[in-house]
Amino acid sequence: LRESDEIQGDILAGFKKDNVSVLFLKFEDAARARDWLRQITPQISTTREVAAFNEAFSRARRTSGGDDPKTLTATWLGISFTYEGLRMLATTDPFPAPPPVGSGLEAFKEGSARRAGALGDTGDNSPESWLFGNGKGQPVHAVLKISADTEKDLQAAVEAQRIAAAECRVLIVYQQNAQTLLGSRRGKEHFGFKDGISEPGVRGFDRPDPNRPEEVEGHPGTRIIPAGEFVCGLDNDPNSFPKDKYPDWTRNGSFQVVRRLAQDVPGWWSQVGVKLKELKLAKAVPDGASTEWLAARMVGRWRSGAPVCHFQDRDVPNNPAASADNDFDFRDDLEGLVTPLWSHLRKTSPRAGLQAPDPSRPPFDAKDLDSRRIMRRGTPYGAPFDPASEGPGGPDDPRGLLFISYQADIQRQFEFIQADWMDQSDFPPGRNPEPGKDPVILAADDVDFESRESDGSIKHTSLSFAQFVQTTGSVYAFMPSLGTLRALADG
Numbered sequence: 001l002r003e004s005d006e007i008q009g010d011i012l013a014g015f016k017k018d019n020v021s022v023l024f025l026k027f028e029d030a031a032r033a034r035d036w037l038r039q040i041t042p043q044i045s046t047t048r049e050v051a052a053f054n055e056a057f058s059r060a061r062r063t064s065g066g067d068d069p070k071t072l073t074a075t076w077l078g079i080s081f082t083y084e085g086l087r088m089l090a091t092t093d094p095f096p097a098p099p100p101v102g103s104g105l106e107a108f109k110e111g112s113a114r115r116a117g118a119l120g121d122t123g124d125n126s127p128e129s130w131l132f133g134n135g136k137g138q139p140v141h142a143v144l145k146i147s148a149d150t151e152k153d154l155q156a157a158v159e160a161q162r163i164a165a166a167e168c169r170v171l172i173v174y175q176q177n178a179q180t181l182l183g184s185r186r187g188k189e190h191f192g193f194k195d196g197i198s199e200p201g202v203r204g205f206d207r208p209d210p211n212r213p214e215e216v217e218g219h220p221g222t223r224i225i226p227a228g229e230f231v232c233g234l235d236n237d238p239n240s241f242p243k244d245k246y247p248d249w250t251r252n253g254s255f256q257v258v259r260r261l262a263q264d265v266p267g268w269w270s271q272v273g274v275k276l277k278e279l280k281l282a283k284a285v286p287d288g289a290s291t292e293w294l295a296a297r298m299v300g301r302w303r304s305g306a307p308v309c310h311f312q313d314r315d316v317p318n319n320p321a322a323s324a325d326n327d328f329d330f331r332d333d334l335e336g337l338v339t340p341l342w343s344h345l346r347k348t349s350p351r352a353g354l355q356a357p358d359p360s361r362p363p364f365d366a367k368d369l370d371s372r373r374i375m376r377r378g379t380p381y382g383a384p385f386d387p388a389s390e391g392p393g394g395p396d397d398p399r400g401l402l403f404i405s406y407q408a409d410i411q412r413q414f415e416f417i418q419a420d421w422m423d424q425s426d427f428p429p430g431r432n433p434e435p436g437k438d439p440v441i442l443a444a445d446d447v448d449f450e451s452r453e454s455d456g457s458i459k460h461t462s463l464s465f466a467q468f469v470q471t472t473g474s475v476y477a478f479m480p481s482l483g484t485l486r487a488l489a490d491g
């Protein structure tokens with residue numbers, strides 16, 4: 001990508017490190033904050049650096065038979081700002097007029113706490129209980145993401161940043177560490193499922209497959225999306241906000257959503273067991289159906305990552321091809337009898353699995369949803385659940401997902417997925433009964449479990465799921481280009 005030296009490295013390339021620390025910062029003094037920014041800007045990782053490293057790393061891993069090449073190490077830094085932070089640094093108001101309608105900039109200007117109601121962040125999830133970004137207490141002006149190979153490297157980098165920040169009266173109001181789970185849990189989130197498989201490909205950045213030019217080489221099914229869906233000002237989908245209408249300071253930058261999502265792992269699994277019993281009583285599942293079978297249908301993939309649509313009966317552990325399988329689009333399962341319409345996978349990315357609103361319209365195409373994709377860069381936090389552990393790992397220990405996503409438009413992408421798809425019973429639309437909400441992370445009190453009867457008819461069994469994922473912090477930020485960082489530092 002021509003802009004690789006301008007775009008920060010986490011957005012398209014991804015830091016892909018085991019140890020992460022996210023520092024939520026507050027500026028005590030704008031001029032001193034600019035001094036701090038001037039110092040830190042040369043340390044910020046670019047797309048070119050991170051992509052070159054990731055490529056060398058995977059090449060070395062292939063030649064070493066799969067082991068991580070210990071000699072290749074790097075510590076990466078990414079910086080982003082909330083609207084208040086940007087306003088303090090910029091000598092001119094970034095929004096002299098109201099943000100352009102339809103640009104997604106309103107969401108950024110309002111911030112996460114003020115958007116909470118529309119996102120379902122109410123009750124136990126409401127900003128009052130958040131650890132950061134709640135719009136009261138300490139404001140967050142900047143978010144510094146530090147990623148390193150080892151805990152030791154991370155600690156050294158965090159310490160250096162802590163000193164540099166303190167010297168410029170930049171306060172750390174909250175620090176959230178996160179780390180890849182180890183051993184057989186590597187790459188999985190706390191419920192036990194492989195994550196980060198279905199990430200969008202990016203035009204101009206990922207190599208297209210010569211035989212399937214709309215997909216990434218070596219990743220069948222992974223659509224290549226215009227780069228402007230993740231980076232402001234680059235070519236984007238015709239449905240999106242026109243790229244040349246973004247304000248100049250946003251060019252080559254990306255909007256970032258950071259959410260601390262606490263997961264009650266024993267609660268979640270125990271609920272899956274209860275729901276399985278209900279389905280057995282209703283004779284809605286095959287005799288051999290297990291808790292794992294139902295959990296896989298809730299996610300859309302088994303623990304290993306193997307998609308339910310290709311592996312209907314059981315998981316296939318230790319099968320790298322199955323775990324990376326992204327070559328499906330649900331067009332052959334519009335009813336959701338194999339992968340439920342309310343599974344997390346289909347609620348967050350319906351692919352081509354939506355019925356055309358009326359039969360005279362052309363069939364639905366996965367391309368129609370290019371402008372709804374997000375780049376996910378989350379990492380689990382906390383020790384994995386281990387009921388027998390006397391140390392960390394017990395049921396009350398904090399654990400969850402430090403969710404991070406990048407997109408050019410927070411409203412059209414992240415908020416739309418959460419509010420208009422996951423949180424709507426009536427999505428996919430026009431069905432009776434309605435499919436229900438996303439039962440993996442939300443309260444979903446009327447999920448329509450469909451099964452095929454022996455006479456071929458479809459049986460509907462209603463299930464009610466309580467919520468075991470809680471929002472405990474949230475921030476909307478903007479991750480500027482290197483050029484904008486320099487301009488901000490210069491005032």
Ligand code: N7H
Nearest residue numbers: 189193194195196197198261345348349401417418440469
């Ligand atoms: Fe999800 N999980 O463990 O169940 N997610 N997610 N997510 N998620 C995905 O295919 C999970 C959350 C998306 O393109 C997988 O890469 C958990 C939020 C999207 O096919 C698993 C939490 C939002 C996809 C999980 C959580 C999303 C996706 C399968 C919270 C957006 C790709 C792995 C604690 C608003 C869908 C994979 C596609 C996949 C889990 C949150 C979005 C296992 C535990 C808040 C777009």
